[in-house]
Structures are given as C-alpha cells and as structure tokens.
Amino acid sequence: MNRSWIRVASLAVAAALIVPSLTGQAKLTVAELTAAKSIGSRQAPITLEVFSDYQCPDCKRLHSATTQQVIDNYVSSGKVYLVHRDFPLSMHPYSRQAARWLNAAAAAGLFQSTENALYAKQEEWGATGNIEQALASVLPAADMRKVRVMESSQRAQLDAAVQADVNLGNSRNVSGTPSIFVTHRGQMTPLPAGSVSYTLLKQYLDYLLQR
C-alpha cells in the first residue's frame, strides 16, 4: 500500500515538472497581438488603422514620410491611437512572412524598432526572402533572440493574428495598401488608399479634433 502511494506521488511530481515545459508559455491571442502592434492611448479621440504590407513601396513611403510625424505630433499627445493591421498582398511573396516576424517582434515588445528595420531593409529581404537575416543586421542581438523565440514558439498564433487582420481588411473592402481608416466619434471613414501626405492628413486630423 505504501509503495503504491509513493509511485502515484512520484508520477504526480514528474507530471508537474514535465507538463509545463512541454506546453511552454501561454499562447498569445489575436487581441493581445493587435494591442502589441498599436501605439498610443485607446482613449484618444481618433483611431487611425493602417492596413499595410511590408513589401509595399508605398507603405514604406507612408511610414517614413507620414507615420512617424503622426506618432510624434498626435499619438504622443494622446490625440490619435495608431493601430497597425497586416494586409500582405499575394503579389508580394515574402510579405506574409514579414508580417509574422513583425507580430513576433510586437509580442516581444519590439514593434516599432522592428517595423523600422523591416522598412529600412525592404529591398534587401524583398529580393531574397531572408527576413531573419535582414532583421538580425539591424536589431541588437538580445532583441533578435527574443524575436526568434516568439517567432518559433508562437507561430500558429502569429499567423492567426495576421489572417485576422486580412479578414478584417476584406470585410472593409480593402484591396490595396496602404489603406487607412480614420475613426472619430464612432464614425469610420476610409481614406483613399495609397501613401498620404502628412500635411493633408494633418489638416484632416486637426479638423476632426476641432469638432
């Protein structure tokens, strides 16, 4: 009788040690990944959702010419909540992989630096498909390790988050990138797709904030 109890207890202890290492860390949800790819306060009066494809040259242009200024002048002051949405286009062979890496980086708390790196090295990884190498050449080694761990351990969740954004874009008739949706006081307005000049976007944002 005592030996049976010892066997059962041993098995229970072994299970308690082994099972967590098998299951690994908790799986990320789509909502968590969306939040990780968003910048600013959710209480901001304006929400800007940007559907983009990391292999899209106009998305790169938008990012460099407009997005950073929006972050500096509107997001940081709590006027705009900026949400990134992935919309990899079928014409770009590596954009879905890039989106997965971006989501992995976002989960590791490295969204902005990785987004900057992806656009900075767009031509390089766009030609070879070697996104990991391109990111590794820009991100610090410690950060790259974190991104790699996320990419390998949460791959299904990352792909699910990308697909959720694509499904959302399809439901809104997004057909190209970049596509921007501006939501203010519950009303969502799609902007003409394509890179948007910061000056024109600023005029519109200022108008909305005055209302």
Next chain:
Amino acid sequence: MAAAPPIAVSHPRRITGVLLLVGRAALGAILIFAAYAKLHFNGAWHLRDYNFIFAIGIDSYQMLPLWAVSWLALVLPWTELALGLLLIAGIGLRWVASITTALLVVFMIALARAAILGLAINCGCFGEGSTNPARELILDSVLLLVALAVTVGAFSSHRARRLPA
C-alpha cells in the same frame, strides 16, 4: 398663288439632334454622379469634410502643389454638379460644354501621365480590382468624345439659329 411648302428638317439632322440631346443628358448625369460620389460616401454625406478626403485622392496624381490640391478638392465637386445640371438643362451650352471638354482633357492628361510614369493612383500595391490609370484612360476617352460631340453640336446649332431665315 400656292403657299410654299414648309421646310422639313432633314432626317439626319433630327437624328443628330436626338443623339446630341442624349449625349448631353448622359454627360450631365455622369458629372452629377461624380459630384455626388465625392460628397456622399461611406453611407453618409460629408459636406464639411469631403475636401480633406478628396484632396488625398488628388494628391496621389503628384501633379500639383498642396495649396492647389486643397483648393481643387474644395471646388471641383460643386463645379461638376453645376456643369452637370446646366448640361441637362441646356443652359449656356457652348460655354458649359467647352468647360466640360476642357476639364476632361485635363483629367485625361493627368491619367495618361500617371499611366506613363507608372504611378499607382490611390494605390501603393493594389490587388485585383484596383484602380488602374490605363483602364480609367480608356473610359474617359469615351466621355471626352461625347463631350466633344456635344460641344461641336452646341456651336453648330447656335450658328444655325443665327443664320437669316
């Protein structure tokens, strides 16, 4: 002495007149619809902020400085609406048809330029069903032909009315 028989309007002239009337009405309707589409979208009227959205679309042609983009975005929809209504009503046809033709020529030049430069109007990398400058060019060529015909017709009928009886 027997009265002179009435001068009958020739059959071809009548047909031409009907065709021009149809062309004028169609062109007018298209212009009115174009104005409507710029002022009413996303299920609501945007009479106070249509110009901000439209300006972004105009800017994608990369032809004009931003001050001109903003001004054009403000006035163009109302200009289209006025031209459309005047065309249908047949008021000031020579002027209205000429201005409409000139507008279409300018628009076609912008489209052609975008097609040649490979500009993706309103698009960075579009998927299927996207706006294609070349396709728009073909459609607007048809509109321009109609506008030209209406313009020529307007001047011809004005000249015919001024001829002594």
